Amino acid sequence: METYRYFLEIAYKGSNYHGWQIQVNAHTLQEEIEKKLSILLGRPTTIMGSGRTDTGVHASQQFLHFDSDTELDQTTFLKKINGILPTDIAAYSLRKVKPDAHTRFDAIWRSYVYKISLRKNPFEENSVWFLFKQLDVKKMNEAARLLLNHEDFQCFSKVHTDVNNFNCTIKAAFWEQKEDQLLFHITANRFLRGMVRAIVGTLIEVGTGKISLEGFLDILDSKDRKKAKASAPAQGLYLCSIIYPENIFI
Template structure:
C-alpha cells in the first residue's frame, strides 16, 4: 500500500474447521487459519493483507463464528453500487466468492463489514462464547467434533460445580503456564451443561478467556461428574491458582468458538 494512500478498515466474518490447522495465529513451520486467509485476501485484493483476529484458537479447535479485521486501499462496496459506480472497485458478494474459491473447504468467509478506522476485532469484543461437545457412544462421524466419554457423568453435579466457577474471577488454575497475559481475571456470565441425544454440550461465555482455559474447565468438571472431585474440591482448585491442581485438558476436537459479540456501533457499517 502506497504511503499516504487512503486506507479502509473491514471486519471479515468467517467460520472454520480446525482439525488440520495449528490454530488461528500465524506461526513458523505450521499451517494456520490466519495464514491461508491472509494469502487469499492478498491474492484477490492484489496487495499485502494482514488480518488481526478476535482471539486465538489452539490447534484442532473449531470456530462457527469468528471475526478479524484488516486494512486495504480497496473500497469494498455492495454489488448494486459497484455496478452503478465501477470505479469503486470490488463488490462484497464478488469478494466473498473469490476468497472462498481460494481458501479451501475448511474455511468459509461469510461477509465483509466496512467499519471505522479505529474498530478492532479483538479489543472491541465484549464477550466470547464456546461450546464443548461430549458423546457417550463411539461415532466415527463425530470423532473430529467431539470427545468420547464412555460413562455418562453426573450432569447435575457438574452444573453445580459450574455455578461455583462463575463466582470466581481469577482462573490461573485453568491457564497454560508462561503466557504473556497481564491478568488471569475473567468474568464468566454463563457456564452450563445441556443434555442432548447421546451426549452433552457445555456452554460457556465470558468477557475473555485464557489459553487452554475452556478445555481445562471441562476436564475439571468431568472429574466432578465422575465423582473424583467434590464441589468443595473445585473451590480449592480455583483458590490454589495452580494449574497442576485442576483436571486434565480435554481434547481440542470437541471445542467450538460459537459467538463473538460487539457493541452495535462497532459492527455498524461505516457511512
C-alpha cells in the first residue's frame, strides 16, 4: 500500500504540557497530537517533531511529520484537525513531502525568541518572564555577539544529555527592546537541551553588571555548565521558525 508523508505546521502554548516528547504518566504535546491525528486518520499514527520543547515552553512555529495511507486535502484536513485539537494547539499548514523527508534531520536553521516583560501585565501570565530590573541592553548585545564566534556550547547544555557533541553554529543572536518588552532572538543550525534558557539567564547577569564581557567569554571557554548562571524560566521561550530546503517538498 502506498503511503504519503506530510509536514504539518503547528503552534502551541506549552503551559499545560510536560514538554513535547511522550512520557509515562505525563501529559505531553506529542501524545495529545498523536491521539487526535489517529482519530482523524482512522488508524494509529505516530509523529516526529522538528525538536523537543521542554515543559512550559511555547511554539509559534513547529513542524511535525506523519504518514498517511491516503492523500490529504490541506483545506479539509486543517478544518477537521483544528476542530478536534485543544484550544492551545493550532494547525496552520499541511504540505506533502518526499517519503524520506524528516522534520528533525532536514531542518537547516531553527530560531527561538525569548520574551521578557519589564512591567506587570495580567494578559501575559505564563507567556513571558516578568523581570523588574534595570538592564544594560547594549552590554547584553555585546555579549550576545560573542556567541557567533564560538562552536562548543557545553557550558549552556543540560549536563545529562545524549548528544555526540556540543557544537552549534549560531548565525544570529541579539536583544531587541520594544517599549516594555525585551526580546532575545537566536538562530542556529541546532540547539542543545536547555541551551537558550541558560544563555538568556547568563546574559541577564551581564545586563545587571554581575558578569563582565570578559567573564562571559570565560564562561563560553569553560565548557562547564556550573560556570553559567541559572536558566531563565520556561514560560518566556518560544520556538518561532524552522527553515527547510525546498527540494524536500512535493
